[in-house]
Amino acid sequence: GSYDADGERLAYIAHGSGYNGLFGGTAGWKGYRGGTTPAIRVMNLDQNTAMTIPGAGATNFNPFWLDDQLYFLSDREQENFNLFHYDFADGSLTKITGETNWDIRSAAGYGNTIVYAAGGMLKQMNVDSGQVTELAISINPDLPQLRVQWKDAGRTIQAAELSATGKRALITARGDVFTVPVDDGSTRNLTRTQGVREYGALWSPDGEQVAYIVESLDGQTLVLADQTGNGDVRRLELGPHFYQLLAWGGGDDPRIVYQDNHLGLHFVDLDSGRHQQLATNTRRDAFEVDISADGNWLAYTLEQPNYYRQLMLYNFSSGEHTPVSENTADVAAPAFGPEGKILYFAASTNSGPVQVGLNMTSQERPYRAGIYALVLAAEGKSPLLTDSGDEEAKAEEEESEDSDEDQDASSETRIDTEGLSDRIVGLPVARRNYDSLAVASDGKLYYIDRVQPGISDEPPGGGQTASENRLMRFDFEEQEDESVLTGINGYTISADGELLLISKPGGSLVTAKVGDSLKPEGLSLSGLRVRIDPRVEWAQIFDEAWRMELEHFYADNMHGLDWQTVYDKYQPLVQHLGRREDLNTLIVQMIAELQAGHNRAGGGDVYSESGSNTGLLGANLVINNGRYQIAKIYTGEAWNTFLDAPLATPGNAAEEGEYILSVNGQELTDQDNIFALLQNTQGQQVSLRVGPNANGSQARDIVVEPISNEFLLRLWSWVETNRRAVDAATDGKVGYIYLPNTAGAGYTFFNRMFFQQVDKEALIIDERSNGGGQAANYITEILSRIHLSGWKDRDGLIFNTPAGALHGPKVMLIDQDAGSGGDFLPYSFRHMGIGKLIGTRTWGGLIGIAYNPALIDGGFVTVPFFRFFDPDGNWTIENEGVAPDIEVELDPIATNADRDTQLELAIEDVLEQLENYQQQVPQQAPPLPTELGE
Secondary structure: OEEOOOOOEEEEEEOOOOOOOOOOOEOOOOOOOOOOOOEEEEEEOOOOEEEEOOOOOOOEEEEEEEOOEEEEEEOOOOOOOEEEEEEOOOOEEEEOOOOOOOOEEEEEEEOOEEEEEEOOEEEEEEOOOOOEEEOOOOOOOOOHHHOOEEEEHHHHEEEEEEOOOOOEEEEEEOOEEEEEEOOOOOOEEOOOOOOOEEEEEEEOOOOOEEEEEEEEOOEEEEEEEEOOOOOOEEEEEEEOOOEEEEEEEOOOOOEEEEEEOOOEEEEEEOOOOOEEEEEEOOOOOOOOEEEOOOOOEEEEEEEOOOOOEEEEEEEOOOOOEEEOOOOOOEEEEEEEOOOOOEEEEEEEOOOHHHOOOOEHHHOOOOOOEEEEEEEOOOOOOOOOOOOOOOOOOOOHHHOOOOOHHHHHHHHOOOOOOOOHHHHEEEOOOOOEOEEEEEEOOOOOEEEEEOOOOOOOOOOOOOOOOHHHOEEEEEEOOOOEEEEEEEOOOEEEEOOOOOEEEEEOOOOOEEEEEOOOOOOOEEOOOOOOEEEEOHHHHHHHHHHHHHHHHHHHOOOOOHHHOOHHHHHHHHHHHHHHOOOHHHHHHHHHHHHHHHOOOOOEEEOOOOOOOOOOOEOEOOEEEEEEOOEEEEEEEOOOOOOOOOOOOHHHOOOOOOOOOOEEEEEOOEEOOOOOOHHHHOEOOOOOOEEEEEEOOOOOOOOEEEEEOOEOOOHHHHHHHHHHHHHHHHHHHOOOOEEEEEOOOEOHHHHHHHHHHHHOOOOOOEEEEEOOOOOOEOEOHHHHHHHOOOOOEEEOOOOOOOEEEOOOOOOOOEEEEEOOOOOOHHHHHHHHHHHOOOOEEEEOOOOOOOEEEOOOOOOOOOOEEEOEEEEOOOOOOOOOOOOOOOOOOEEOOOOHHHHHOOOOHHHHHHHHHHHHHHHOOOOOOOOOOOOOOOOOOO
16 A cells, blocks of 8 residues: 555555465466456545545556555556556546556656656656656676576476386486486486476386477477487477377387377377377376287277276277277276286276366265276186196197297287176275276286375374375285385386386385385485576576467467467567566566466476574464553364464463563563564473563463464454354354365365254355365255255154255355355356355456476466356356455455454345245144054
């Protein structure tokens, strides 16, 4: 905000979104017409009144005063941000700058001069004459981020796998390709490129070559190189998209299988260089593939219209595709046995509720998969068959020992496609969340059992993380599986099946030899270092961010925007960047041209510094009588197991109104900073002297443990205060629920608060400042349940089906800070006719994000992948938000007086609805039958 010259009026931004953030790590507000578009409000401090500067649907910010005249930035003409002047005398608005190419990003004034920034230039305007001139400012700062420097590439590992015999690991990191010795030798950087990103490296089955992809503005190239980094390099153009290498098949006709970012599965014949597309997924889902040891067969998963992934087989010689699983199960992780007789895979028949993770109905639904073996040849045997123990006669022609012909025949994969599905055998293992199947040299099957949320509610930093994932091994002789290692992100196995490369939580890599017990040994990543010229790397990052938008944005027409022209406009500014943060800002400005939500950029080698780790007491403090006085203590409320409230611990509690007189024996007065005394005390015992009097009389000592964050303490206090206020104002008739988001926390809050209040007559659902997440269909399904039946027990109250239902009036509170899933929830609430919406228009962001690659230094661009449209086939909500049925702003003056004007209106409205509501659900059973057979 900004005060006028007399300090009588305050101009400030209203409806500003903490969710998006102007020009921050997001695409800003450029072009936004939704609920979060900020408005300028002016408060008269003497009269305690406020007014809003006209301009609905525009983005207004950066208010400042020149004497008693108000200026601010706005895009109200739906073009560039320019300076506007508001005249309080006649209420007129005047645009006073005419920037047409660049947005004005900031402005300030003094006297009759305004200085503003646009297009990397500073300009000054004489308010009286309107004349604008550029300010020529030359500075020569020492910018440490521009220095050529060595970076630890081990922080940005993107892929890792073992060589054929496990002597080296192939790692792609920081845009380079390395091989790292498992035991002896030194790390080799095979590429050593500046301003180029290589990624996704694979090792050939014989260990002699490596393959990787090179990214460029023109598209991507597959490179085949000698594993030593010497010798000739072969390049095969892949095309203009983004690609991922999946598998390298050996044999007489070597091939690499890869996928593109447009749902396609391909292979390239390495002898001829011929590319061929194999399949196209029905929706965005990763292919999981494996190539048989002889290189003749490909097993792959292919998503079907019913959302299940089908198991497919492809014969490279005949070009025929054979479906195996008939769309009756969701298949994953195919893996050929080394002898070519069995194909192993995981499959689930209960995965329907979780196939669309966007839907909240997928929350806490376990994915349960079994592990199966497909016998490939018609006369083949189940791997579960036990030895009969009888002597077997050996045919004369079989008695020759290990001839070359026998070895070749034993390694050949033969698949009889007729009756394949009849030869599927289930392994006797529990149904869990399995992936990453692989067969070791000893014939045992390895796979990961991943922990799933919902089975328990763990303390912060506790279970249900990668530290609980288990590496499992199935022994076919014993016909049972066992856990051989806990705490695993993923693993690969060498081509000879002798060594495992395991990724651990935190990013470390270990290796372990296949055997009865695994003994992991750390893989040294100290040699993963690259010499970086920041200017060169930043140019590559900018180019790739531009290409990510071009390739991944949900609309291939880029909403009619000439994306090449956008590149030509912003790219010249790259050479003027001085910090990695500036690059993020420039990318944000560029992608904001699309005027789409969820389009963000951030991260990378930005400067960061750890905070002071100040301990907090979970209280509001005020200065009174020369001392720190406790105005409010946050207790954590009831039932919040993991919320620590330092001043509310029985036996060591303080009281509201008491003074904190000393900290760890050091006297505390209003001349001291209490937080300086609480530095580095998180989780440590701290002695506080507290008492009812500022002079220290009747004081006592308590021992508390300060916490690092008070957010949840304060949130639950606010939630429970609202719930109690609603209960009191409605004589217990109306319930209250708060939803912080539509992801895990929103799901948990809803279940906790809804089912405890199903005995209420009506309900207020508060989704203000909802951070989004999933499409909250679970919530609207519960809120819209219809009564099906009542049930009479001999004793006690009747009960109903469905039991968790509340049929009375419902209203939902919304505001400008509710977005994404927080847009979809009120949209669906209204669409399903559940009740009224009260408050202010929501954010307006229903283009979702799913997947696109990370940037070379670990930075990110979240490109919008998919967009909402309504049942009538209209693009809505995006850039519009969801408008309330009853509009009411959260009055800041009332808020300062501890009043919630939006909640007050919701209470008033729902009580009015209750006056005319007729309960349709029977409250008691009908009269008991009086005759037999009734």
